[in-house]
Amino acid sequence: MSLLILGIESSCDETGVALVRSTGGVAVPTLLAHALHSQIEMHQAYGGVVPELASRDHIRRVLPLTEAVLAESxxxxxxxxxxxxxRGPGLAGALLVGAGVxxxxxAALGKPVLGVHHLEGHLLxxxxxxxxxxxxxxxxLVSGGHTQLMRVDGVGRYELLGETIDDAAGEAFDKSAKLMGLGYPGGPALSRLAEQGSATAFKLPRPLLHSGNLDFSFAGLKxxxxxxxxxxxxxxxxxxxDxxxxxxxxxxxxLVKKTLTALKQTxxxxxxxxxGVGANRHLRAQLNAACAQNQVRVHYPELHLCTDNGAMIAMAAAMRLQAGQQTANRDYAFDVKPRWPLDALAS
Incomplete structure (x- = not known):
């Protein structure tokens, strides 16, 4: 059965809306259109995301973006x-805007709704x-405050192999950039500057690299x-x-060496x-080379879909519905989950 799914993302500082067509069975759903508004310029003056400002901006943007997506499709x-x-995880106020809309x-259309896990959106x-x-x-999975290695056997069939025990990779990029006075958002600025420097100029630690497990820790690096x-x-x-x-x-x-260990173990x-960190050029180059050497296939989302967006939310909803992992409902009372472990979805 063909379904047209509207996806809304508002977990942090980007408002995303998209339309995906699901034809059922094993066919991969098709992205028809998507639109995104980033709040980076607004938050730059504060050196980071201001939750109240983020929520207010989502309110202003979500309906015009929806109209744009409908027109394009x-x-x-x-x-x-x-x-x-x-539905989560993310900033509570920001999540409430998307959930409420x-x-x-x-309710206005008499159509069912479906709350989606933000990280599952990235994962799929x-x-x-x-x-x-x-x-x-x-x-x-390297997104904002999350760094995780998962075994994925299907939609909703997730096994957590390792995760960050303090600062995630994205936080390490952003906090290190702030220490260097690179402003917000720090990660992309640090990566651009790194292209002009020497990666061997300073001997910095590789935390937990030889820990014997698949957990991460980047606080010591910071x-x-x-x-x-x-x-x-x-x-x-x-x-x-440098x-x-x-x-x-x-x-x-x-990140590369722990990923290779996970492949070997599984x-x-x-x-x-x-x-978002999956867009990093150095990470892609190093991982591509390592995977080619080990005859491993590596897949990434398109660069413009690495950061938060509505397309991944619509896609995750479509794939969960196709896999029978979840049913959309007409109970329009809602809640949000600012903290929501991805492995809680595992079937």
Whole structure:
């Protein structure tokens, strides 16, 4: 049965809306249109996301974006069969905007609604790409405050292999960038600067690299960057690119080697990388080289779908419905889950 699914993402500082067509069976759902508004410019003055401002901006953006997506796809609002939204994790106020709008639309249309896990959206986002993966695979999920390795045997069939015990990779990028005075958002700025520096200029730690498990810890790396920056003093400005490159190399080294260990432990020959850090060029280059050497297939979402977006929410909803993992409902009372472990979805 064909379903037209409207997806709304509002978990943090980006408002995303998309339409996905699901034809049922094993066919991968098709993205018809999507639109995204980033709040980066608004939050730059504060050096980070201000939750109240984020929520207010979602309110302003979500309906105009919905109208734009409908116009681009040539569909009518009345044609929508299911309205999906991000239920969590994320900022409570921001999540409530998307959930409230989605449930209001569902009630007005008399159509069912479906709350989606934000991280599952990232996890399944590579199915939107031109080279979608096949199950099973190892997933490296590197999104904001989350760094996790999962074994994925199907939609909703997830086994947590390892996760961050303090700062995630994205936080390590952002906090290190802030220590270097690179502003917000720090991760992309650090990566751009790193292209001009030497990755071997400074010897920085690779936390938990030889821990014997698949957990991550990047707080110690952040402290090492702070210590090095203080040692450099007035010379920091001249060596900033080298420090950025060395920091990026340390983070990427841990991510790549832990992913290869996960592949070896599970015996799988396919890996999926998802989340905002998955757009990092150095990570992609290093992982591609390592996977090619080990005859492992690696899949990524398209670059513009690595960060938060409505397409991944609509896709996750479509795939859960196709797999019979969840049923959309007409109970328009809603709640949100600012903290919601992904492995809680495992069947």
């Amino acid at each position: 040539g569909q009518r609002l009345a044609d929508v069969d299911v309205v999906a939204y991000t 989605a449930c209001a639309l569902g 986002s590579p199915f939107l790409s031109a080279d979608p993966p096949e199950f099973p695979f190892v997933a490296l 402290t090492a960057v702070l210590t090095q920056a203080k040692k450099l003093g007035d010379a920091l400005e001249a060596r900033k690119a 420090l950025a490159a060395s920091t990026e190399a340390a983070i990427v080294d841990v 015996g799988l020959q396919r890996v999926v990388v998802a989340g």
